[in-house]
Amino acid sequence: xxxxxxxxxxxxxxxxxxxxxxxxxxxxxxxxxxxxxxxxxxxxxxxxxxxxxxxxxxxxxxxxxxxxxxxxxxxxxxxxxxxxxxxxxxxxxxxxxxxxxxxxxxxxxxxxxxxxxxxxxxxxxxxxxxxxxxxxxxxxxxxxxxxxxxxxxxxxxxxxxxxxxxxxxxxxxxxxxxxxxxxxxxxxxxxxxxxxxxxxxxxxxxxxxxxxxxxxxxxxxxxxxxxxxxxxxxxxxxxxxxxxxxxxxxxxxxxxxxxxxxxxxxxxxxxxxxxxxxxxxxxxxxxxxxxxxxxxx
Amino acid sequence: xxxxxxxxxxxxxxxxxxxxxxxxxxxxxxxxxxxxxxxxxxxxxxxxxxxxxxxxxxxxxxxxxxxxxxxxxxxxxxxxxxxxxxxxxxxxxxxxxxxxxxxxxxxxxxxxxxxxxxxxxxxxxxxxxxxxxxxxxxxxxxxxxxxxxxxxxxxxxxxxxxxxxxxxxxxxxxxxxxxxxxxxxxxxxxxxxxxxxxxxxxxxxxxxxxxxxxxxxxxxxxxxxxxxxxxxxxxxxxxxxxxxxxxxxxxxxxxxxxxxxxxxxxxxxxxxxxxxxxxxxxxxxxxxxxxxxxxxxxxxxxxxxx
Numbered sequence: 001x002x003x004x005x006x007x008x009x010x011x012x013x014x015x016x017x018x019x020x021x022x023x024x025x026x027x028x029x030x031x032x033x034x035x036x037x038x039x040x041x042x043x044x045x046x047x048x049x050x051x052x053x054x055x056x057x058x059x060x061x062x063x064x065x066x067x068x069x070x071x072x073x074x075x076x077x078x079x080x081x082x083x084x085x086x087x088x089x090x091x092x093x094x095x096x097x098x099x100x101x102x103x104x105x106x107x108x109x110x111x112x113x114x115x116x117x118x119x120x121x122x123x124x125x126x127x128x129x130x131x132x133x134x135x136x137x138x139x140x141x142x143x144x145x146x147x148x149x150x151x152x153x154x155x156x157x158x159x160x161x162x163x164x165x166x167x168x169x170x171x172x173x174x175x176x177x178x179x180x181x182x183x184x185x186x187x188x189x190x191x192x193x194x195x196x197x198x199x200x201x202x203x204x205x206x207x208x209x210x211x212x213x214x215x216x217x218x219x220x221x222x223x224x225x226x227x228x229x230x231x232x233x234x235x236x237x238x239x240x241x242x243x244x245x246x247x248x249x250x251x252x253x254x255x256x257x258x259x260x261x262x263x264x265x266x267x268x269x270x271x272x273x274x275x276x277x278x279x280x281x282x283x284x285x286x287x288x289x290x291x292x293x294x295x296x297x
Numbered sequence: 298x299x300x301x302x303x304x305x306x307x308x309x310x311x312x313x314x315x316x317x318x319x320x321x322x323x324x325x326x327x328x329x330x331x332x333x334x335x336x337x338x339x340x341x342x343x344x345x346x347x348x349x350x351x352x353x354x355x356x357x358x359x360x361x362x363x364x365x366x367x368x369x370x371x372x373x374x375x376x377x378x379x380x381x382x383x384x385x386x387x388x389x390x391x392x393x394x395x396x397x398x399x400x401x402x403x404x405x406x407x408x409x410x411x412x413x414x415x416x417x418x419x420x421x422x423x424x425x426x427x428x429x430x431x432x433x434x435x436x437x438x439x440x441x442x443x444x445x446x447x448x449x450x451x452x453x454x455x456x457x458x459x460x461x462x463x464x465x466x467x468x469x470x471x472x473x474x475x476x477x478x479x480x481x482x483x484x485x486x487x488x489x490x491x492x493x494x495x496x497x498x499x500x501x502x503x504x505x506x507x508x509x510x511x512x513x514x515x516x517x518x519x520x521x522x523x524x525x526x527x528x529x530x531x532x533x534x535x536x537x538x539x540x541x542x543x544x545x546x547x548x549x550x551x552x553x554x555x556x557x558x559x560x561x562x563x564x565x566x567x568x569x570x571x572x573x574x575x576x577x578x579x580x581x582x583x584x585x586x587x588x589x590x591x592x593x594x595x596x597x598x599x600x601x602x603x
Contacts, residue, residue: 053501133503
């Protein structure tokens with residue numbers, strides 16, 4: 001095979017929208033609808049104590065329906081810039097507007113957080129990129145950063161829920177395993193998890209989760225996983241196998257979980273296309289149930 | 298397809314990642330480093346204990362035998378020859394600006410720099426030390442494992458402690474752009490990173506790299522000497538072998554030890570700095586690679602020759 005032919009094939013295989021992804025397109029719930037109120041997004045920056053020296057941007061989405069009279073639900077996204085982008089693969093804030101308007105998810109404040117970097121003091125020197133350390137490490141350090149630093153910063157301006165069932169956390173790739181780790185370490189804080197093409201592979205030891213899930217008393221968390229047959233197979237592991245192992249382990253241990261396995265690659269195309277349905281499933285029972293006597297159950 | 302078309306396709310590819318918010322993984326698997334069919338070759342043997350491999354500006358290898366009080370270098374014939382005797386238990390070494398060879402001298406409790414003629418200048422005295430790294434500006438960071446300290450000697454020769462508390466600080470190295478310092482902890486699974494401030498001080502300490510442990514030595518990694526290549530990979534000598542990390546602190550893999558004996562230190566040297574040299578107990582080894590090391594002999598970011 002000629003070099004150039006090989007290159008073309010390589011490009012096709014590694015494109016963000018490879019052959020398996022083309023079938024996944026955004027639906028009506030990921031687009032603006034006339035008459036649907038539009039929430040407000042503001043950009044902020046944060047310097048961390050728990051990850052010393054790191055700096056990062058984050059965005060706060062506040063739905064139009066939020067008036068401060070009652071605490072809002074919270075959903076945290078890792079790699080925030082990818083989820084908050086209204087022209088990106090997820091368009092989470094548009095989906096939020098639509099589903100909050102239709103009552104299919106609660107009034108939710110979205111917190112979209114970028115990974116940290118430690119900028120170099122020396123001019124021209126590279127920053128220390130902290131994404132892998134923060135997302136791929138199996139410890140409670142990242143969730144502590146959320147619970148002790150970042151969410152309290154947002155709570156200064158908004159009334160946020162104190163109910164773990166009203167808190168969700170999501171991410172893509174290493175951000176996906178990060179979301180799972182956050183809830184795994186603090187199920188008393190985060191009840192709901194969404195992982196898109198999650199890196200449950202050995203980047204920093206995350207491949208052990210399936211066996212740990214099988215041999216640990218069940219935790220009260222709800223987990224949604226999305227992956228595709230054309231996801232990565234590299235030095236860290238095989239993403240399709242790893243996500244299937246995760247799903248099998250969650251099933252074995254009788255978790256409240258959802259698993260959508262398609263044909264996509266390592267990107268947000270499939271996860272983005274199904275995000276409205278994912279959020280419907282995730283928040284399916286958010287409304288207080290009323291019994292025959294009209295009292296809350 | 299011609300080269301121009303191939304290039305434009307690559308650009309389109311890069312743009313499409315950016316537009317689509319794609320997920321470039323920047324993986325650095327071991328096959329980017331190792332050459333199929335190439336293994337460790339013996340360079341020299343019969344020493345008491347080998348340490349301190351260093352590459353001079355021409356690519357020539359120097360190393361130490363601390364208990365033998367001797368510094369060796371490779372001669373024109375590629376065989377080790379004596380560079381300096383009665384070297385005061387020489388440990389870690391590195392070439393600095395001006396082509397001088399900086400060296401720790403445990404028995405003399407000092408850091409010295411040798412010129413080409415073998416004449417020494419004292420850089421710091423009354424200090425315990427193990428390994429060192431020399432910046433392009435002529436500053437020297439060195440480790441003192443027993444006191445759990447990292448020292449800095451500024452280019453004017455003033456010394457001060459810049460970190461305390463790592464369990465057993467041992468190997469010490471810079472990132473290629475000299476903005477970040479890395480220190481190996483022999484007694485744990487961590488390599489620590491620091492931001493280097495303008496005055497040489499260290500900040501934002503983090504266990505950025507996590508080492509693979511062996512069952513027989515855990516929780517000690519045995520992490521000792523380190524080196525980096527021009528792409529920013531970091532190589533560290535440990536009980537498990539030569540552990541290789543990518544620029545995000547993720548382990549790329551482990552290269553097997555040259556022999557079943559303690560592996561102390563590593564450096565890239567030779568023509569184009571493409572040969573990885575390893576000091577291990579009584580022997581020195583080398584193996585050819587696909588990557589290139591670099592010298593820190595100038596303050597700038599671009600790697601210097603060879």
